Amino acid sequence: MYAQMVKSTGQGVTPREEMTPEEQAFQDRIDADEKIEPKDWMPEGYRKTLIRQISQHAHSEIVGQLPEGNWITRAPTLERKAILLAKVQDEAGHGLYLYCAAETLGISRDQMYEQLHSGKAKYSSIFNYPTLTWADMGAVGWLVDGAAIMNQVPLQRTSFGPYSRAMIRICKEESFHQRQGYDIMMKMAFGTEAQKRMAQDALNRFWYPSLMMFGPSDKDSVHSAQSMAWKIKINTNDELRQKFVDQTVPQAEYLGLTIPDPDLKWNEESGHYDFTQPDWNEFFEVLKGNGPCNKERLGARVMAWEEGAWFREGLSAHAEKAAARRAAVAAE
Amino acid sequence: MPSLPDMATPDAAARAQEQAAGQTARPEDTAPEMRAALFEGLLRLGDNTLILGHRVSEWCGHAPVLEEDIALANTALDMIGQTQLWLGLAGEVEGQGRSADDLAYLRDVWDMRNLLLVERPNGDFGATLMRQFLFDAWHLPMLKALMRSSDQRIADIAEKASKEVSYHLERSTDLVVRLGDGTRESHARMQAALDDIWPYTGEMFIGDGHDAHLAEAGIMPTPESLRTEWDAYVDAVLREATLKRPEGDFAHKGGRQGTHTEHLGFILAEMQWLQRAYPGAKW
Numbered sequence: 001m002y003a004q005m006v007k008s009t010g011q012g013v014t015p016r017e018e019m020t021p022e023e024q025a026f027q028d029r030i031d032a033d034e035k036i037e038p039k040d041w042m043p044e045g046y047r048k049t050l051i052r053q054i055s056q057h058a059h060s061e062i063v064g065q066l067p068e069g070n071w072i073t074r075a076p077t078l079e080r081k082a083i084l085l086a087k088v089q090d091e092a093g094h095g096l097y098l099y100c101a102a103e104t105l106g107i108s109r110d111q112m113y114e115q116l117h118s119g120k121a122k123y124s125s126i127f128n129y130p131t132l133t134w135a136d137m138g139a140v141g142w143l144v145d146g147a148a149i150m151n152q153v154p155l156q157r158t159s160f161g162p163y164s165r166a167m168i169r170i171c172k173e174e175s176f177h178q179r180q181g182y183d184i185m186m187k188m189a190f191g192t193e194a195q196k197r198m199a200q201d202a203l204n205r206f207w208y209p210s211l212m213m214f215g216p217s218d219k220d221s222v223h224s225a226q227s228m229a230w231k232i233k234i235n236t237n238d239e240l241r242q243k244f245v246d247q248t249v250p251q252a253e254y255l256g257l258t259i260p261d262p263d264l265k266w267n268e269e270s271g272h273y274d275f276t277q278p279d280w281n282e283f284f285e286v287l288k289g290n291g292p293c294n295k296e297r298l299g300a301r302v303m304a305w306e307e308g309a310w311f312r313e314g315l316s317a318h319a320e321k322a323a324a325r326r327a328a329v330a331a332e
Numbered sequence: 333m334p335s336l337p338d339m340a341t342p343d344a345a346a347r348a349q350e351q352a353a354g355q356t357a358r359p360e361d362t363a364p365e366m367r368a369a370l371f372e373g374l375l376r377l378g379d380n381t382l383i384l385g386h387r388v389s390e391w392c393g394h395a396p397v398l399e400e401d402i403a404l405a406n407t408a409l410d411m412i413g414q415t416q417l418w419l420g421l422a423g424e425v426e427g428q429g430r431s432a433d434d435l436a437y438l439r440d441v442w443d444m445r446n447l448l449l450v451e452r453p454n455g456d457f458g459a460t461l462m463r464q465f466l467f468d469a470w471h472l473p474m475l476k477a478l479m480r481s482s483d484q485r486i487a488d489i490a491e492k493a494s495k496e497v498s499y500h501l502e503r504s505t506d507l508v509v510r511l512g513d514g515t516r517e518s519h520a521r522m523q524a525a526l527d528d529i530w531p532y533t534g535e536m537f538i539g540d541g542h543d544a545h546l547a548e549a550g551i552m553p554t555p556e557s558l559r560t561e562w563d564a565y566v567d568a569v570l571r572e573a574t575l576k577r578p579e580g581d582f583a584h585k586g587g588r589q590g591t592h593t594e595h596l597g598f599i600l601a602e603m604q605w606l607q608r609a610y611p612g613a614k615w
């Protein structure tokens with residue numbers, strides 16, 4: 001999940017009898033699975049929550065370029081280099097769709113950047129973990145994109161039209177990324193001893209951070225209840241995490257890799273795997289800025305923005321000059 | 333102690349020219365000689381895109397606007413794709429069973445044949461753009477000439493690549509004009525980038541014996557033949573960008589014959605590390 005712990009109104013779901021007629025009509029449209037479009041009336045809480053969620057998702061795509069971009073210059077073959085470049089390019093493209101979707105709600109991309117750079121807006125905790133070996137390019141595709149898809153597939157049905165349409169495009173590309181990641185894992189897991197070691201090490205390091213991507217249990221969260229009523233969120237964090245574990249365990253077995261959880265076992269009764277929860281203290285520390293790479297990741301984005309100011313100003317100045325020249329010609 | 337030779341290395345291009353000229357005497361050697369020239373010519377094409385693709389990809393995630401991140405990744409991707417084609421054909425022509433990956437990942441600096449221009453460090457975004465523009469303005473006419481190659485395999489690759497490169501040139505031209513004629517700062521940065529990189533452009537137009545062989549057979553154009561078009565195009569764009577073409581025609585050279593700047597060793601150390609550290613592994 002690229003958006004974690006998105007705060008809603010904090011007041012829980014308003015009972016129908018307390019809703020204004022506008023709010024009732026809005027909720028009826030949501031319940032009838034109609035899409036809400038940017039010019040439609042919407043409650044302020046819906047707008048704000050969506051801005052938080054979509055911008056957090058967009059920021060995750062942008063910051064997410066960095067841990068993988070890290071390996072483009074070291075990709076081991078020309079084909080792998082091309083695939084990784086294409087993938088990172090896709091992520092930047094996802095960021096672009098999502099920023100555009102958020103802009104329809106009345107916030108500019110520059111404002112969203114400002115919130116990211118100041119630390120006010122968050123991005124997914126997973127991108128604060130380092131990519132240390134080539135196998136991490138496999139693990140990121142397999143596990144991180146796998147977890148993201150788990151969240152994003154239901155979001156294709158989300159109530160806000162532009163977000164839903166962005167998700168449909170993004171999901172197509174993400175599932176391709178996941179297959180590419182698994183393909184790298186297969187090459188590594190069935191390769192030399194050193195490659196197998198890299199593959200297992202990558203799984204060891206990315207397993208729990210991937211489980212954290214779904215966020216802490218939110219079965220009692222007022223924020224999640226409201227988001228679910230608005231169909232901005234479709235499933236609980238626990239449902240998605242369980243689905244991810246159930247899907248991933250057999251994939252790891254096929255690779256001959258061991259999931260780093262001694263208590264992981266199939267539960268006949270529930271029809272799901274029992275597994276150990278990630279260390280939620282670590283998760284909250286990462287959100288606070290204490291992950292292994294928080295400073296580098298955000299620092300890189302801030303530096304790119306600040307050092308690029310002259311570039312953006314140059315383009316704007318040229319556009320103004322060109323417009324003035326056109327106006328002068330037209331006046332003649 | 334024997335007397336040591338003069339420290340000043342003779343000009344690499346002139347030396348290669350002499351060698352190639354000395355080799356033309358025996359007609360029975362034409363085929364292997366032509367094959368060697370063709371191999372060199374293909375390495376020069378593939379190494380340019382390999383090294384520039386590497387440099388451009390260093391920007392991934394660090395560009396000044398999101399649209400530029402996308403455009404740069406796309407440009408790098410095109411160049412890596414072209415590298416696969418050129419080096420793939422080079423390996424085929426060489427006939428020693430080397431693949432495009434073998435050629436990219438297992439040659440050391442002295443066997444690399446790219447222009448010095450493309451291995452220059454990225455600098456600021458303006459320097460990266462200026463390097464790209466000066467290269468694209470050469471690359472497109474080069475590919476257009478290669479589309480008329482007597483070797484169909486080369487003509488086919490050039491046709492595919494020229495579609496991508498005409499977009500690269502359109503984009504880099506547009507940005508050079510807008511930033512040159514933008515703010516005072518953007519103008520100053522673009523002029524500084526131009527002045528800095530200019531002495532690395534002349535190498536694009538200096539041929540050697542291999543080029544002469546290839547041109548005689550109608551396989552590749554002589555580097556000199558691309559100069560007029562490049563000059564005219566670059567002059568026009570610089571004028572529109574309100575930038576001043578640097579005076580002087582001093583050219584650093586040697587890259588096309590394997591004598592590089594200090595920067596290439598670091599590029600290769602990074603690029604080739606996995607292949608070198610884990611020989612024979614499949615990725």
